[in-house]
Amino acid sequence: MQILGNNVDRLVTVEIRPRNFPHRGFISKLYDEARERLGGTPLTLLAAENIQKNVKDNDNVIIVTGVGYLPFFAHGETDGPLGAACLARAVSLGLGAKPIFVVGDHDLEPVKWTAKAAGINIEEYDIVKQTRHTGGIIPFPYEDEQGEQIAKEIIDKYAPKALFSVETLGPNRKGVIHSAMGLSMTSGLPKLHHLFVEARKRGILTIGCIDCGNEIGGGAIEGEVRKVARYGDACRCPCKSGIACAIETDVTITATTSNWGAYGIAAMLAVLVKNPEVFHDADTERRMLEACIMAGGVDGISLRPIPVVDSISCEAGQGLVTLLHMIIENGLKGEEYNREI
Numbered sequence: 001m002q003i004l005g006n007n008v009d010r011l012v013t014v015e016i017r018p019r020n021f022p023h024r025g026f027i028s029k030l031y032d033e034a035r036e037r038l039g040g041t042p043l044t045l046l047a048a049e050n051i052q053k054n055v056k057d058n059d060n061v062i063i064v065t066g067v068g069y070l071p072f073f074a075h076g077e078t079d080g081p082l083g084a085a086c087l088a089r090a091v092s093l094g095l096g097a098k099p100i101f102v103v104g105d106h107d108l109e110p111v112k113w114t115a116k117a118a119g120i121n122i123e124e125y126d127i128v129k130q131t132r133h134t135g136g137i138i139p140f141p142y143e144d145e146q147g148e149q150i151a152k153e154i155i156d157k158y159a160p161k162a163l164f165s166v167e168t169l170g171p172n173r174k175g176v177i178h179s180a181m182g183l184s185m186t187s188g189l190p191k192l193h194h195l196f197v198e199a200r201k202r203g204i205l206t207i208g209c210i211d212c213g214n215e216i217g218g219g220a221i222e223g224e225v226r227k228v229a230r231y232g233d234a235c236r237c238p239c240k241s242g243i244a245c246a247i248e249t250d251v252t253i254t255a256t257t258s259n260w261g262a263y264g265i266a267a268m269l270a271v272l273v274k275n276p277e278v279f280h281d282a283d284t285e286r287r288m289l290e291a292c293i294m295a296g297g298v299d300g301i302s303l304r305p306i307p308v309v310d311s312i313s314c315e316a317g318q319g320l321v322t323l324l325h326m327i328i329e330n331g332l333k334g335e336e337y338n339r340e341i
């Protein structure tokens with residue numbers, strides 16, 4: 001299982017984004033640090049094992065994502081919603097859990113339609129409770145104090161057994177939320193990190209998928225982000241405290257894109273429950289990406305509504321999904337090929 005986890009980790013951390021977005025060698029530094037800090041187990045395996053241990057049939061799981069921010073990301077980007085939908089699908093099909101998305105208003109449409117494209121319907125909570133393969137979606141406030149209060153109410157009401165974040169920007173040690181380019185985005189983003197702070201106080205499993213270090217989960221490797229990320233330690237906003245997010249999660253997955261971190265987790269969950277279908281296929285990958293951009297999501301590098309994630313083409317994303325599937329399927333086979341010669 002460790003070897004499978006290693007192979008999945010290696011695939012989802014292959015560096016193929018454009019030079020300087022981020023710079024060469026960056027992802028492997030964050031990955032090495034996260035893996036060491038979390039005890040040395042492959043990160044995707046560690047996350048999947050913890051999910052399987054904590055999440056049972058009919059349990060709620062909260063999933064946050066979205067960088068919807070006016071005017072540049074009016075409905076978010078393509079990195080985030082796909083990983084969130086993939087995880088929703090994985091916990092639904094693999095564990096019978098109920099995914100509840102919590103997002104800012106700007107991200108509601110792309111997250112909803114990407115989830116549907118992944119085969120998870122989105123309905124009111126009363127319906128979610130009574131049906132399979134259905135999830136809920138809840139808007140979250142942009143105002144800080146209100147966010148703190150609503151976070152407690154959401155955790156009280158839904159009693160989630162796990163919280164996932166995929167590419168959700170989170171505050172640094174001074175409470176300022178930054179773009180990867182070092183500017184403050186604090187006023188224009190929902191304060192979703194309060195959910196994670198509250199969950200950790202209550203001992204609920206938290207997992208963060210990140211690709212830069214300014215996202216929820218980056219706090220687990222804050223020192224390394226400060227050292228290696230552009231603007232990690234010194235931002236371009238008046239706070240002067242760097243983009244490194246201070247919000248920790250129990251497991252932090254650092255990957256080529258945050259989506260791929262989520263894909264790695266879902267792939268390893270598919271292995272643990274011995275069902276390859278738990279991880280989405282290449283056709284679903286294309287449908288999710290199209291749904292996301294048609295609902296307003298843009299590529300995070302070019303800021304255009306094209307079927308691209310952080311400058312990685314749809315075909316490349318589909319290729320990754322196909323390779324992960326092959327690892328899962330062949331990883332679950334073996335005994336039938338026992339032969340003498």
Ligand SMILES: [Zn+2]
Pocket residue numbers: 176178182183184235236237238239240241242243
């Ligand atoms: Zn700053």
